[in-house]
Amino acid sequence: MAKEKNIGITVKKSENFSEWFTQIVGPEGAELADVRYGVQGFIVHMPWGFKILRKIYTYLEEEFEKDDHEPFLFPTVIKKENLEREADHAGFAPDVFWVTKAGTKEMDEPVALRPTGETQIYPMYSLWLRTYTQLPYKRYQSRITTFRNEKTTRPFLRGREFMFMESHNMYANHEDVMKQIETDKIIMEKVIGEKLKIPHIFFKRPKWDAFLGADATYVADTLMPDGRRNQMSSTHDLGTNFSKAYNIQFIDKDEQKKYAYQSCFGPGIWRIMAALIGIHGDDQGLVLPFDVSPYQIVIVPIIFKDEEKNKKVMKKCNELKEKLSKKYSVFLDKSNNTSGWKFNQWEMKGVPIRIEVGPKDVEQFQVALKRRTSLEKIFVPDEKLMKTIEEESLNLGKDIDERAKKYFSDNTKEANTLDELKSLLEKHKGFVKVPFCSVERDGEEAAEILKTETQGAYVCGTPMDVNLKEQAEGKKCIITGKPAKHIVYVAKSW
Amino acid sequence: MAKEKNIGITVKKSENFSEWFTQIVGPEGAELADVRYGVQGFIVHMPWGFKILRKIYTYLEEEFEKDDHEPFLFPTVIKKENLEREADHAGFAPDVFWVTKAGTKEMDEPVALRPTGETQIYPMYSLWLRTYTQLPYKRYQSRITTFRNEKTTRPFLRGREFMFMESHNMYANHEDVMKQIETDKIIMEKVIGEKLKIPHIFFKRPKWDAFLGADATYVADTLMPDGRRNQMSSTHDLGTNFSKAYNIQFIDKDEQKKYAYQSCFGPGIWRIMAALIGIHGDDQGLVLPFDVSPYQIVIVPIIFKDEEKNKKVMKKCNELKEKLSKKYSVFLDKSNNTSGWKFNQWEMKGVPIRIEVGPKDVEQFQVALKRRTSLEKIFVPDEKLMKTIEEESLNLGKDIDERAKKYFSDNTKEANTLDELKSLLEKHKGFVKVPFCSVERDGEEAAEILKTETQGAYVCGTPMDVNLKEQAEGKKCIITGKPAKHIVYVAKSW
Numbered sequence: 001m002a003k004e005k006n007i008g009i010t011v012k013k014s015e016n017f018s019e020w021f022t023q024i025v026g027p028e029g030a031e032l033a034d035v036r037y038g039v040q041g042f043i044v045h046m047p048w049g050f051k052i053l054r055k056i057y058t059y060l061e062e063e064f065e066k067d068d069h070e071p072f073l074f075p076t077v078i079k080k081e082n083l084e085r086e087a088d089h090a091g092f093a094p095d096v097f098w099v100t101k102a103g104t105k106e107m108d109e110p111v112a113l114r115p116t117g118e119t120q121i122y123p124m125y126s127l128w129l130r131t132y133t134q135l136p137y138k139r140y141q142s143r144i145t146t147f148r149n150e151k152t153t154r155p156f157l158r159g160r161e162f163m164f165m166e167s168h169n170m171y172a173n174h175e176d177v178m179k180q181i182e183t184d185k186i187i188m189e190k191v192i193g194e195k196l197k198i199p200h201i202f203f204k205r206p207k208w209d210a211f212l213g214a215d216a217t218y219v220a221d222t223l224m225p226d227g228r229r230n231q232m233s234s235t236h237d238l239g240t241n242f243s244k245a246y247n248i249q250f251i252d253k254d255e256q257k258k259y260a261y262q263s264c265f266g267p268g269i270w271r272i273m274a275a276l277i278g279i280h281g282d283d284q285g286l287v288l289p290f291d292v293s294p295y296q297i298v299i300v301p302i303i304f305k306d307e308e309k310n311k312k313v314m315k316k317c318n319e320l321k322e323k324l325s326k327k328y329s330v331f332l333d334k335s336n337n338t339s340g341w342k343f344n345q346w347e348m349k350g351v352p353i354r355i356e357v358g359p360k361d362v363e364q365f366q367v368a369l370k371r372r373t374s375l376e377k378i379f380v381p382d383e384k385l386m387k388t389i390e391e392e393s394l395n396l397g398k399d400i401d402e403r404a405k406k407y408f409s410d411n412t413k414e415a416n417t418l419d420e421l422k423s424l425l426e427k428h429k430g431f432v433k434v435p436f437c438s439v440e441r442d443g444e445e446a447a448e449i450l451k452t453e454t455q456g457a458y459v460c461g462t463p464m465d466v467n468l469k470e471q472a473e474g475k476k477c478i479i480t481g482k483p484a485k486h487i488v489y490v491a492k493s494w
Numbered sequence: 495m496a497k498e499k500n501i502g503i504t505v506k507k508s509e510n511f512s513e514w515f516t517q518i519v520g521p522e523g524a525e526l527a528d529v530r531y532g533v534q535g536f537i538v539h540m541p542w543g544f545k546i547l548r549k550i551y552t553y554l555e556e557e558f559e560k561d562d563h564e565p566f567l568f569p570t571v572i573k574k575e576n577l578e579r580e581a582d583h584a585g586f587a588p589d590v591f592w593v594t595k596a597g598t599k600e601m602d603e604p605v606a607l608r609p610t611g612e613t614q615i616y617p618m619y620s621l622w623l624r625t626y627t628q629l630p631y632k633r634y635q636s637r638i639t640t641f642r643n644e645k646t647t648r649p650f651l652r653g654r655e656f657m658f659m660e661s662h663n664m665y666a667n668h669e670d671v672m673k674q675i676e677t678d679k680i681i682m683e684k685v686i687g688e689k690l691k692i693p694h695i696f697f698k699r700p701k702w703d704a705f706l707g708a709d710a711t712y713v714a715d716t717l718m719p720d721g722r723r724n725q726m727s728s729t730h731d732l733g734t735n736f737s738k739a740y741n742i743q744f745i746d747k748d749e750q751k752k753y754a755y756q757s758c759f760g761p762g763i764w765r766i767m768a769a770l771i772g773i774h775g776d777d778q779g780l781v782l783p784f785d786v787s788p789y790q791i792v793i794v795p796i797i798f799k800d801e802e803k804n805k806k807v808m809k810k811c812n813e814l815k816e817k818l819s820k821k822y823s824v825f826l827d828k829s830n831n832t833s834g835w836k837f838n839q840w841e842m843k844g845v846p847i848r849i850e851v852g853p854k855d856v857e858q859f860q861v862a863l864k865r866r867t868s869l870e871k872i873f874v875p876d877e878k879l880m881k882t883i884e885e886e887s888l889n890l891g892k893d894i895d896e897r898a899k900k901y902f903s904d905n906t907k908e909a910n911t912l913d914e915l916k917s918l919l920e921k922h923k924g925f926v927k928v929p930f931c932s933v934e935r936d937g938e939e940a941a942e943i944l945k946t947e948t949q950g951a952y953v954c955g956t957p958m959d960v961n962l963k964e965q966a967e968g969k970k971c972i973i974t975g976k977p978a979k980h981i982v983y984v985a986k987s988w
Contacts, residue, residue: 027622036621037614038576039605042569044618047633050566070541071548075655076570076607076639079532094597099607101592102643111533113570113593120531124538127530128521133830139541143637145570149596161569336627 007341007348012283017226021278025049025155030286030349032277033155041153041160048349051294053163053273059195059291060165060267061142063187069138069167076144077111078120086245089119089213095148097160113147117166118213118238118264122246125170129260132172132252136180137260140167156274157230157494163269170243170260172252177237177263181218184235184265185464188220192232192267195291197401198222198275199408200232201431203461203489208444215239221460221491222275223411227429229460229491230278232271238262274494279404286350287372289400290393295331297324297389298346302339302358309359317357320367320385328389347372352396353389373399412489418453418478421490425454431491432457435484437477446479450490453479460489501835501842506777511720515772519543519649524780524843526771527649535647535654542843545788547657547767553689553785554659554761555636557681563632563661570638571605572614580739583613583707589642591654607641611660612707612732612758616740619664623754626666626746630674631754634661650768651724651988657763664737664754666746671731671757675712678729678759679958682714686726686761689785691895692716692769693902694726695925697955697983702938709733715954715985717905718772721923723954723985726765732756768988773898780844781866783894784887789825791818791883792840796833796852803853811851814861814879822883841866846890847883867893906983912947912972915984919948925985926951929978931971940973944984947973954983 007028013020025032032049045053061071077099084090097113100106114120121139129137142165150158167184171177185202192198200222210217214236221229243249243259252258280287290296301317303310314334321332331351333342339356346354356368356377367385370377371392380388411430415421424432437443439462447459472484501522507514519526526543539547555565571593578584591607594600608614615633623631636659644652661678665671679696686692694716704711708730715723737743737753746752774781784790795811797804808828815826825845827836833850840848850862850871861879864871865886874882905924909915918926931937933956941953966978 034618034621037569037618038573039569039571042571042605044569045567047564047566051564054565072541072544073539075531075533075536075538076641077533077536077655082532096597097593098595099591100594101604103588103590110595111536124528124531127528147570161571 007345009283009285009348013225013281017224017278020281020283021154024277024281024285024348030277032273035155039160041150041158043155043159043161045163048294049273052276052288052292053269055292055294056191056196056269056272056276057143057163057165059191060187060269061140063191064140064142064165064167067138067183067187068136069140069169071142072139073141073144074114074117074120074124076114078114080110080112082123083112083115083119085119085123086213086242088241089245091212092116095150097147097149114144115148116146116164116266117141117168118242121168122242122248122262125168125243125260126246126248129170129248129250132250135170135172135250135260136176137170138167139169140165156270156277159270163273164266165269166264166266168262168264170248170250170262172250172258172261174237174239174261177239177261180263180265181235181237181464184233184263185218185220187265188233188267192220192272192275195289196272196276197289197397197404198232198272198279199404200275201460201489202464204439204464205461206439206443206447206459206488207441208447209458209461211236213238213241213245215241218464219461221489222279223408223430223491224275224278224494225407227411227425227492228494229431229458230271230275230494231268232275233265233267235265236263238264271494279407280400281350284344285348287400288350288352290352290396293350293352294329295349295351296328296393297330297353297355298342298351299324299330299332299355299357300339300342300346301332301334302356302361304359306359309362312362313357313359316362320355320357324389327386353392371396371399373403416475416478418450421450421457421478422454425457425490425492429492431460431489433487434478434490435472435475436486436488437480437482438485439488446477449479454490454492456492457490458493460491462486462488501839503777503779503842507719507775511718511772514775514777515648518771518775518779518842524771526767529649533654535644535652537649537653537655539657542788543767546770546782546786547763549786549788550685550690550763550766550770551637551659553685554681554763555634557685558634558636558659558661561632561677561681562630563634563663565636566633567635567638568608568611568614568618570608572608574604574606576617577606577609577613579613579617580707580736582735583739585706586610589644591641591643608638609642610640610658610760611635611662612736615662616736616742616756619662619737619754620740620742623664623742623744626744629664629666629744629754630670631664632661633663634659650764650771653764657767658760659763660758660760662756662758664742664744664756666744666752666755668731668733668755671733671755674757674759675729675731675958678727678757679712679714681759682727682761686714686766686769689783690766690770691783691891691898692726692766692773693898694769695954695983696958698933698958699955700933700937700941700953700982701935702941703952703955705730707732707735707739709735712958713955715983716769716773717902717924717985718768718988719901721905721919721986722988723925723952724765724769724772724988725762726769727759727761729759730757732758765988773901774894775844778838779842781894782844782846784846784890787844787846788823789845790822790887791824791847791849792836792845793818793824793826793849793851794833794836794840795826795828796850796855798853800853803856806856807851807853810856814849814851818883821880847886865890865893867897910969910972912944915944915951915972916948919951919984919986923986925954925983927981928972928984929966929969930980930982931974931976932979933982940971943973948984948986950986951984952987954985956980956982
């Protein structure tokens with residue numbers, strides 16, 4: 001009989017992360033995405049991957065709406081004229097895909113596939129905003145894809161089409177912008193930190209690395225197992241740059257017309273997925289936190305040749321499925337595959353809890369249970385099952401959390417000279433904290449030298465609300481030798 | 495003080511449906527969509543409209559998943575070669591938008607913005623399907639937009655970009671195709687008929703009007719108030735046409751390689767929205783069924799100049815909001831607008847139940863309640879409020895349902911000659927049932943004559959599971975005079 005598919009990862013994560021990642025993502029791994037679509041950088045999201053991504057979207061949407069953001073949806077294309085109206089932002093143009101033909105005819109005016117939302121949304125904000133009573137004005141669009149003509153592409157890390165969501169807010173003053181950025185940080189902590197258990201730092205990026213047209217950019221960076229930073233979200237303090245370019249004004253309390261202050265926040269759904277796969281996964285496959293897994297529990301019947309016994313096994317499995325489904329998302333694997341193949345498959349897919357039921361378990365009023373992060377199977381009496389699942393789901397969370405936090409702190413080091421930095425980056429990769437002269441424009445040249453000297457490491461910035469200035473006191477910039485104003489984080493980047 | 499916006503519809507639905515529809519959709523109506531985006535046929539979905547559309551999606555997704563469809567997501571673009579591989583289907587090409595440039599460079603191979611999913615999905619099915627144990631194989635993608643270069647465009651009725659969802663299934667035989675089409679029909683009944691209360695007929699389209707590349711096409715048609723049919727979904731029996739073009743085969747039980755049978759089902763989310771707006775709406779605005787409205791209840795505080803009394807009113811409103819929010823989706827309108835303006839706005843938006851609280855209501859332990867479909871306000875003692883809301887939500891459903899069903903049957907007539915048909919179409923528009931020679935290829939010529947004679951009416955087909963053959967017995971085709979094989983429905987079309 002033809003098999004539905006072969007599964008298995010043939011390399012170790014610690015030895016070849018890049019190949020491990022490719023295999024786990026693909027159709028013979030956890031079936032998250034298929035890159036064989038035939039257009040570079042445009043991939044197919046397969047059901048298991050799509051359902052995880054949908055959960056990430058749902059959790060973030062819930063937080064956005066609790067914070068009074070209303071959902072809307074803009075077109076996939078943008079007018080050329082609007083795309084280029086903000087001078088700095090026009091820098092996106094070289095990366096944009098253009099729709100130039102309709103049927104066999106050239107279009108009068110080509111339109112761009114959306115590379116990001118500002119330039120499509122703000123012309124409408126100019127029509128919609130009238131008075132201060134509408135402020136703060138919070139809107140977001142979700143479950144959209146955006147497009148950039150990237151040279152190299154990788155599922156979930158860099159695509160020509162990738163999953164996105166973005167809020168675009170307006171305020172009467174700059175204090176409200178800063179309050180929102182604090183809230184965006186908390187949203188990342190709640191969803192990405194607590195639910196998905198992905199450790200990260202909320203940085204203020206150096207001035208030279210801010211978003212095109214923004215006054216300042218804040219990001220949530222995590223580390224991939226190859227030691228490169230993965231930027232999972234960005235929040236931009238746009239000041240009044242865009243409201244001036246797009247003429248977004250409101251009548252204030254004092255009857256004066258004023259330009260709106262703006263911020264926008266974009267969790268990179270793909271990037272979050274890449275972190276989830278890369279950081280928690282192991283050599284058997286994905287490892288999914290309990291709240292993120294499409295199935296939380298999978299039931300595998302252990303079938304032998306005895307028809308009578310098999311009936312009893314299936315009866316118990318069906319009853320279990322019904323009972324557990326009231327509280328959990330449960331899958332009963334009735335397929336014709338062997339038990340061993342099923343075990344491998346569901347471990348590959350990262351399902352948190354596996355329950356096995358064989359003829360012996362029926363006789364002894366028990367089940368066998370294995371949590372994804374444990375090496376051991378345990379036998380659980382039927383009457384204790386609900387309680388054990390509860391406990392094991394918490395144990396799983398603890399395992400994942402501890403492992404991820406240890407990994408994150410093990411890969412964050414310190415250096416006080418360029419030589420130390422270079423040797424650290426060579427050995428362990430990851431974040432290195434170093435004294436640095438400046439994160440304003442006057443530090444850009446030093447950052448360029450750092451990048452060249454380290455073969456591509458970036459100054460990631462300073463953590464938003466941890467004051468590292470005191471730690472920098474008395475230290476010297478590892479590049480210029482000038483007194484260091486900050487301790488910055490340095491890492492290579494995705 | 496500048497107002498956030500002006501609201502109001504200036505025409506009657508019965509007198510000028512087209513203008514009524516434009517006004518109710520727009521930013522000064524119910525704020526469903528804004529057409530001022532600047533690219534023809536590409537519109538902005540505003541929060542109120544988007545939230546209704548999201549509910550429609552959610553209900554359909556739930557039914558798809560109950561019926562064992564797994565979700566996935568394909569790219570927005572399609573390879574040219576794949577788009578044109580099925581010969582009939584290549585007929586889409588004149589309506590397609592092409593991406594030809596990346597940055598400033600021409601692309602080696604242009605890609606099309608997806609006009610529908612078959613040609614993007616089936617090349618992957620050819621890679622994914624291996625064995626009969628995978629059948630039936632049911633997948634769908636949702637919350638996507640698709641693109642066609644339509645000449646004239648109208649929000650929710652015809653767009654160059656429009657909201658879509660689609661299932662694409664594979665089976666071992668044709669019986670399973672027909673079973674799925676029955677299920678698709680039931681899904682439309684449950685969601686579109688029962689929840690959204692939109693009357694419709696599930697037709698088998700005449701052979702000449704089937705989807706490009708399909709053996710047969712089944713559709714859910716409703717009627718818009720201008721008498722034109724609105725096709726809200728289509729289900730295609732693709733036979734093995736596409737599996738042969740895209741080489742989709744499986745190893746059957748008998749170890750033989752066979753081509754898969756296929757069906758696909760696309761509820762037109764936009765078209766369903768257009769029906770919801772057009773059929774239920776009235777001269778005050780939208781009328782939303784209870785399950786579809788983003789807010790089910792809106793609370794309006796009636797404020798006077800007495801500070802002390804206002805405090806008590808707001809206290810009661812806040813308590814009500816908290817209590818009702820446990821069961822319903824509730825909005826408390828604290829804005830500075832006048833009560834009258836608020837009443838108009840929430841009627842315009844179609845909110846099912848409005849609760850008013852004034853100082854007198856506080857004193858008398860009551861609230862005033864108005865259901866969207868009733869002309870009268872009623873006063874409800876506090877202790878009876880929960881029960882009354884329950885009852886009024888049912889009354890609302892009944893009102894909407896009865897009105898829509900009456901409208902649908904009033905606009906379905908019968909004719910036995912071409913002259914009768916012409917005069918009926920002129921007077922009442924809507925559906926007309928007529929005897930007709932054939933819905934197979936040999937009837938196409940007669941259908942063309944009918945269309946010319948009636949200035950654009952279509953043969954919609956025969957209802958899928960109502961046998962109208964008996965009714966046709968002894969009657970003659972209104973065009974050819976030959977013995978009629980069927981009673982068909984005729985209507986002008988959107």
